[in-house]
Amino acid sequence: MQQFVNVTLTGLISGSVYAAFALALVLIWRSTRIVNFAQGSMAAATSFIALALIQSGWSYWLALVVALVSGFVLGAVVERVVIRPVEGGPELNAVIVTLGLFIAFQALIAIVYGSSFESFPAPFGLRGFSIGDTTIALTPNSLYVLGAVVVTMVGLIALFRFTRVGLAMRASAFGQEVARLLGVRVGRMLTLGWALAAVVGSLSGLLIAGGGLVWPAYMDALIVFGFVAAVLGGLDSPVGAVVGGLSIGLALAYVSAYIDPALVNLAALVILMVVLLVRPGGLFASSTARRA
């Protein structure tokens, strides 16, 4: 029983980080209709900025803010400089460019910081809470991770549903021509979408790093699982991304604990295939024909 509880909690915590990453993918998809594979290594880059600051004596929270701001800037710059020239061409071009960026950023981190493992401090405790004599796999830090993901999700839903900026972003993603005719500054909206997505991505990078080990490729697994989570949720829905992330986290933890740890990656792909076969639009697809 204790094992089941601990495995479940472990799964939920990793799932919430997959969810955060999936949120970033959803955000960029909603605002630009591009799947950004470079998200992971961009997030790793900002985590390493934060780590450098923390190691030189800054507090975790200041470093977090700086990392998120640099994520914002990085996202905007990447969109303006690298993605803009291929936008409007075949969709595959932009996707391939993000793949190239993914490798380039990873290499850049290795050049600047080296490729050794480093531990990344956590803002809260890493010892599990005790109930009576038993300790459960829930730490103050994992509560912080869960909380941060929920806040981000709610914020994104509010942004897209209740603000003019959110509406304008969605409009520019769906139909650039129409949006432009209606007075939306499409170029800015695209940049803003990338920048915000990079902030959320950075946050997920920092959340998974806290209390663990980081190295230039530490986001690799997260990219795969986060992507699966986003597609499970329909790639278009923040709630879907969170539900997808948590389900993937739980499913993989159970596979690892009760079946075979060697099957974890395989299991993620099997889940993805089954869901796409049954519901091609993902679990939370709101409509199938939303293309402008």
Add this chain to the structure above:
Amino acid sequence: MTRSSRRLTRILATATVASTLAACGGGDGGSGGGGGGENEASDIGITEDSIKIGAHYPLTGVAAPGYSEIPTGVQAYFDCLNQEGGINGREIEYIYRDDAYNPTNTSAVVNQLVLEDEVFAIMGGLGTPTHSAVLEFLNAEGVPDLFVASGSRLWGENPEDYPYTFGWQTDYESEGKIIGQYIAENFPDARVGLFLQDDDFGEDGERGIREYIDDQIVAAERYVPGNTDVGPQIAALQAAGADFVVGFNVPSYTALSQLVALRLGYQPQWFYSNVGSDPALVGSLLQNFSQGAVSDASLLDGALTTEYLPGVDAPDNAWVQEFQRIWDECGGEGELTNYRIYGMAQAFTTAQALQAAGQNPTRDGLVEAIETAGSEWEGPTFAPFRYSEDSHMGTSGMQVSRITGTTAEEQTPVLVTDLGNAEIEEFDGEQAPPPANAIPDVESVVD
């Protein structure tokens, strides 16, 4: 210090050796052969004044912490050796390449070393899955594959299948046996859980341990290298009621397992096999936590481990002192670490093998030399090697130690054993002191 002055030293040293050799030759009355002849380009990778040696290591990726330091130790040893004239007047040219602990990369870089760089031999190739990928290739090409940096039995068990490959460190099965016997004798009531890397490393270790304490083992959990979430595995060990956990894992997974155990409030007696137990490395992996949640970096305090080489925790050992001198004189940045000592110790054995292969070594002659004389070489390892025509296994000796802070206290004398049913015995020899300048003086056994 500068490149040119170092080169000058080398030239002078080479000239001295050459003139000495010439003098010897004269004394022999020009009989040729033996030590008195001239240096020739006797095989691929050998010229009159150089020997090219290649290696592959994970310099990046999940296995890089610690292991990426090994080649810097090898390099330091060879640099110092070259300053003293190298081997028979030949400088050692050492080329190592990054395979990121990925077997596909290993094949590519070893191809490059053998076919493009044209090395004489491969030395200290690191890792079981990685080196397995090039085992057939090296043996098909007839490239000596010395002292693989892994304790798999694959390298030495069947010399007829892989005549060019030699193991070096204590194999994981013998290590498992020694650990198993230690637990049976000292912790007969422990409920033992195993934390294993899911490949030959974990399998061999498990086989050895089970020979002694099969009935004490309550759970065996495996992790897949690359998947850093070991929460479910540690939770399963805890749930099985294991109060003594033996890990056959690489160093980064020692840190990860400690972090999860902290999260779960799980405090068994830990026993990490030699590979995963370097306290300095694990401490440095965990150091950033010291300012927050973890009170200090000595999570490993009280853990048990095994040793087959003296380490930095034994600064009084004559070998360690000699390696410290080499690192100070010829090393690069950073401190002397156990991984650098490992590299230097392997380089020392390589130097012994090259000397034994005669003045004009050939690839087949090198293999013959190790088979003939390798079991008699004295070096930094606690116990001798098992090399012969029938076995290419390396050393088999180990002692059990307890980690306290960054040092280790011996718990047993040096124990030696072999694969299968071989008994575990106390090793009755003494560690030989290092030769002058830690440069071996082995006679040629080929000619």
